[in-house]
Amino acid sequence: METKQIFDFLSTLFPEVELLFDEEVPCIIVAREGIRDVALQLRDDEALRFDSLMCLSGVDGGDGSLQAVYHLHSLSLGHKLTLKVIVQADDPHIPTVEKVWRIADWHEREAYDLIGIIFDGHRDLRRILLPYDWEGYPLRKDYEVPEFYNGMKVPY
Amino acid sequence: MGLLDKQFDDGNIVISSVEGVLNWARLCSLWQMSFGLACCAIEMMAASASHNDIMRFGVLPRPSPRQCDVMIVAGTVTLKMATRVKRLYEQMAEPRYVVSMGSCSNCGGPYWEHGYHVLKGVDRVVPVDVFIPGCPPRPEALLEGWMRLQEKVRNFTLVKEKGAPVGEKA
Numbered sequence: 001m002e003t004k005q006i007f008d009f010l011s012t013l014f015p016e017v018e019l020l021f022d023e024e025v026p027c028i029i030v031a032r033e034g035i036r037d038v039a040l041q042l043r044d045d046e047a048l049r050f051d052s053l054m055c056l057s058g059v060d061g062g063d064g065s066l067q068a069v070y071h072l073h074s075l076s077l078g079h080k081l082t083l084k085v086i087v088q089a090d091d092p093h094i095p096t097v098e099k100v101w102r103i104a105d106w107h108e109r110e111a112y113d114l115i116g117i118i119f120d121g122h123r124d125l126r127r128i129l130l131p132y133d134w135e136g137y138p139l140r141k142d143y144e145v146p147e148f149y150n151g152m153k154v155p156y
Numbered sequence: 157m158g159l160l161d162k163q164f165d166d167g168n169i170v171i172s173s174v175e176g177v178l179n180w181a182r183l184c185s186l187w188q189m190s191f192g193l194a195c196c197a198i199e200m201m202a203a204s205a206s207h208n209d210i211m212r213f214g215v216l217p218r219p220s221p222r223q224c225d226v227m228i229v230a231g232t233v234t235l236k237m238a239t240r241v242k243r244l245y246e247q248m249a250e251p252r253y254v255v256s257m258g259s260c261s262n263c264g265g266p267y268w269e270h271g272y273h274v275l276k277g278v279d280r281v282v283p284v285d286v287f288i289p290g291c292p293p294r295p296e297a298l299l300e301g302w303m304r305l306q307e308k309v310r311n312f313t314l315v316k317e318k319g320a321p322v323g324e325k326a
Binding site: 130131138143145149150152153154155156 | 235236238239263264268269272273275276280281
């Protein structure tokens with residue numbers, strides 16, 4: 001199924017969830033309140049069967065917004081889909097999909113570690129790459145490199 | 157290697173200084189700590205393989221810092237790793253040496269400007285004896301660096317000269 005068809009299908013199924021279709025890069029922008037229901041439907045629906053979350057990325061939009069991008073793949077039906085959830089940097093909360101696709105566990109931890117998106121309901125939201133005592137989220141556009149880390153000078 | 161150049165035709169006796177013997181023994185059995193941090197480690201492994209065979213210098217990779225004389229910092233030292241590198245260095249018995257291999261551990265390498273997570277030179281946390289340039293250095297470069305280190309060990313002195321601290325000769 002094409003992204004547009006899936007969008008129309010979801011729109012009729014979830015009239016209460018705010019959905020947007022982005023034609024430029026075919027993807028569906030989902031309001032964060034609905035991401036968990038939409039994800040479950042995408043995984044379990046007989047016509048969709050998105051059984052694999054290939055990648056979950058965090059993006060800093062550069063305009064004060066943060067995005068989580070979900071790349072889905074159906075191994076049995078062979079089609080792909082991109083979902084996006086866009087939130088504001090001063091309220092970076094998104095419900096977790098870690099219980100829908102187990103692999104989202106580490107992907108969400110990475111997005112939390114580097115971009116600072118907080119995935120509500122995640123079972124173990126810790127930093128995954130950086131040391132636990134690191135301050136800030138380094139892949140944000142407004143990140144400034146600290147002068148020192150644990151007594152070690154950081155800038156060149 | 158110094159001692160064996162001398163002739164054995166005088167009743168199997170070689171005359172040397174204690175220092176000379178000790179340093180000769182040490183520089184011919186510098187054991188390295190077997191750990192690598194990035195692509196430089198691949199070249200370090202190539203130096204151990206049959207083509208370059210760094211073992212002919214008496215180099216033996218050891219899995220414990222307590223059995224090692226030399227730490228080859230082969231690769232990018234992240235800030236997270238830097239604390240571990242420092243701890244490993246502290247666990248080594250003296251006299252201990254550090255070889256900084258490749259641009260990353262020398263000065264941060266390609267991460268010098270935008271690497272928020274990279275230590276810009278391992279000499280910020282441990283004292284370095286030999287810097288080897290290259291990205292990554294070829295095994296030959298590592299061998300050259302190793303011979304420089306051996307030269308340093310050969311010139312080490314335990315005898316305290318007047319007014320000078322124990323260590324290298326002036």
